[in-house]
Amino acid sequence: NAGVTQTPKFQVLKTGQSMTLQCAQDMNHNSMYWYRQDPGMGLRLIYYSASEGTTDKGEVPNGYNVSRLNKREFSLRLESAAPSQTSVYFCASSEFRSVMNSPLHFGNGTRLTVT
Amino acid sequence: GDSVTQMEGPVTLSEEAFLTINCTYTATGYPSLFWYVQYPGEGLQLLLKATKADDKGSNKGFEATYRKETTSFHLEKGSVQVSDSAVYFCALSDRESGYSTLTFGKGTMLLVSP
Numbered sequence: 001n002a003g004v005t006q007t008p009k010f011q012v013l014k015t016g017q018s019m020t021l022q023c024a025q026d027m028n029h030n031s032m033y034w035y036r037q038d039p040g041m042g043l044r045l046i047y048y049s050a051s052e053g054t055t056d057k058g059e060v061p062n063g064y065n066v067s068r069l070n071k072r073e074f075s076l077r078l079e080s081a082a083p084s085q086t087s088v089y090f091c092a093s094s095e096f097r098s099v100m101n102s103p104l105h106f107g108n109g110t111r112l113t114v115t
Numbered sequence: 116g117d118s119v120t121q122m123e124g125p126v127t128l129s130e131e132a133f134l135t136i137n138c139t140y141t142a143t144g145y146p147s148l149f150w151y152v153q154y155p156g157e158g159l160q161l162l163l164k165a166t167k168a169d170d171k172g173s174n175k176g177f178e179a180t181y182r183k184e185t186t187s188f189h190l191e192k193g194s195v196q197v198s199d200s201a202v203y204f205c206a207l208s209d210r211e212s213g214y215s216t217l218t219f220g221k222g223t224m225l226l227v228s229p
Contacts, residue, residue, distance in 0.1 A: 106158025
């Protein structure tokens, strides 16, 4: 039972390069999320998808785009990477839209460095 | 907007010591409150939750009580183990987001020595 799988685990980009972070879950969950984790800042929500076919902005969406490819997969794209996007990125999923009744399950993260 | 404030870390304790990690929140309405834990090299996982005032969440010897009057949700454990070393995040969800997202605190690192 893999849970939430993120690829790649590590990535180094130069300023201006683009890349897509991949996330897939095998728990048949409806909702998926992208967070970034920075020292002293905790986790901040970038985008989320409450259900297949919908996406919404979170607290820090600028510089990112997302695609809910199907129920299993939710990708995060950086079109033109900036040093301020150096961070650890976490994908998460939950069975239902309401986090009160269904906990978030997190992947192990992608550590991204932009030089 | 919503916010969660946690005590600064790291918190360093000896095995079997008593643990308290403070968490206070600001939110509209009546949020649900959560503690998530992140072990080294892993993603976060839910530790416990409370959905209304005076509820006590508990799991793995950890407890937290939802105190509406002090807007707090402090995490406690009577006797910590080395395996409890991790980063602990307090979080909330409320009606403003349709209870569909979590707002996290900055996290508190706990280091337990033998």
